[in-house]
Amino acid sequence: MSSNIMKSDQKSLKQYFRLSGLISFLILMALITTLLYLFAESLIKLAIENGGAAIVGTEVNVASVNLQYSPLKLTVNTLEVTDSELPSHNLFSFKQATASIDLWQYLLGKTIIDQLNIEQFELNTKRSHVGEIYVHNESNDDKLNDNSLLPSMELKLPNVKDLLNDSSLLTIKEAQQLEKIYDEETKVLTALSEQLPSKAKLVAYQAKIKSIGKMKVKSLADFEQIKAEFEGVKNAFIVDQEIVNKAKNQLIKSKSRLTKQIDIVKNAPKHDWQAIEKKYQLESVNTEDFAHILFGEQARRYFQQLNHFYNFIAPILANSSVHKERKTGIPQDVSADKTGRFIHFDDNSPLPAFLIKQMKVSMVLGQGSFEIVGTELTHQHWFRNRATELKINSIDLIKQGEFNFSSQFDIKKNSDLNGQGQWFINNLSIGSASLVNAKALTLELENAELSGEGHFKINQGRISSSKLISNNHFVLTQANYNGHGETKFAKILLDAFQSLSEFTIDIDAKGNIEQPELSISSSLDKAVKSIFTKQIAKKLAEFKKQLNSGLNDKLSESLKNNESSASELINFEMLLGDRDKALEELKNSDVVKQQKKKLKNKAKDKLKSKLSDLFG
């Protein structure tokens, strides 16, 4: 019975499970592990070659890969990446790279490299065969015209006569305007002068007053009649006086308008000179920033290269903003990335998603050999609270030059980036470097010794708008130049250079790291200006004298032409004064008072005679 039940159970279990499957699974797993073990190196080699090609768009070759399992150590021998612009050469290559990887952390989704060594890292080396190009990049380099800042100024001064005959001169325009104003104001004042009381009218007024004064006053009625007649004449005076006052007000307005215009005319030659200076770039002779003209483009290119490097690392750094995204809960568009990304949460033993604890790169370039040492290379510094340190050294830069660069930077949890660094160059021999290659001027530095130092600081700001402060000082000694100048300006500049064996350049950058404001100053400015001024100062001074003299003549002529109009105005003013005075005198005439006094005296006399008759 029990055996039947057991058989039944076994049958039931067999119905759902198969033990052979379990064995098959184990065999399959063992097979996969074995295959991975046997072909891991080949698979990694293929992954580097195909993955690298997908990233850079050109053929990537790896000679061999060695994998050591305990501890996990990956060695890549001879990696070559084809340059898309020159397929016969490598963009970069290295002889050997060794990385000690923490396998357990790798399985958990983190890449922790204890030690990374790269030997003989080289740029632009010749390939054994021409590399294939899978993606043709359109070159979008902003090939700036290197003569864009070089003034096309030819030191041929304009003809003074032609300039003075130019009808667009302000002096001429404003003089014409003055004449027009004179005409307008004269017309207005003439119209008013016609309304003024004439001399005859004033004489008639005086005669009338005189006749009123001569009228006999015998009684109070006579006096009232005299008073009424005087009031009648007085009202006529007031009407005339109003006309005079109106003319006086108009005269003040006209004088003010004319005075203003005369001031404009007097200043016009000065403005004309400024305009001529600007038009013919005469002012640039004194204010031209030669250092910026000559080195501005190159400095800008260096900063553009730094900016390209920054743009390359910025997306990697931007991944550190995971915490910010998580807070918002808004999904990020990651459709471009077909493999997704790891999102890490707070951990009991936190580690960054990517970390190289120690890195050492030996780099061989045409300019010399470099040793790059880095520690704590990551984009999530807050996990271990340690900053990335990067040091680059060379003691054979262009034969005997010494170069040293060191920097530290760290990214905070809120994506703020803080970084600083310093560099110096010593005894760097420079040979045959093109400084200016413009149509008007070609200037080549044949040889020189360069020394310099500088520092930079990127502080407190979101990745997208980090602020940069950088000061860099260069000293060029034992310099020899060669070149050719087409224009007078270029020739003077060339002479100035050839007389200089030493100068300094200071390049400062500040502002947004993507578009820093560059300021360039140099002792060259002073030297070139001094030579420049000596050569053209006399010519320029003579030109200025002639032109200003011509402009002043034009001014005098204009003022002289309007002299008659001005004298008319003065006469009119005098006339107004006379009329006003005469009317005022007539208005204030005491003829009524005199008549009143006469009446009083008569009354007194009459009273006296009556009293004497009465009292004897």
Add this chain to the structure above:
Amino acid sequence: MLTLLVKLFSVLNSESSTRQIALAIVLGFIVGLSPLFVLHNVVILFLVMFIRIHLGSFILAAGLFSGLSYLLSSMIINIGEWLLTSSNLHSLFTLLYQTTFFKLAHWHNTYTLGAFILGVSLSFPLYFFTKIIIEKYREHIMVTFEKLRIVKALKASKFYRLYEQVSGKSSYLGDA
């Protein structure tokens, strides 16, 4: 393509139970959507081999749905991204993140988690849908098809010989 079609007919016409085939297709669906080398795929592979389900259907489904996964990759990543960056689920994922299995399974990867969640959430409707479809096929279409003259003609063709060959192998793989 011809072989694939033959395999499909072979599975549908085999004597395996509809549940076994439907379950195999569902598990193949989850594996197909996910990246190949992830921990939950190993667990599913173990289940597929240990439990009596139709192996042929599983392999076929995994192959078909891995193609679909490529087409749906953006959507899968967005699902994973939305889940892992959701502020409401932050505490849950922080808790899960403390476990080694969660990290080892790469469920903190947007693609892996998105594929797994999409696969699991669609597995139940897919199971019942597949089961019904196979039953309906066997009940109506298969019988009707076999009566057709063209099918009879096909049975005499090279295609049918190939079908019979694969059918023989398939019955071995899908031994219920």
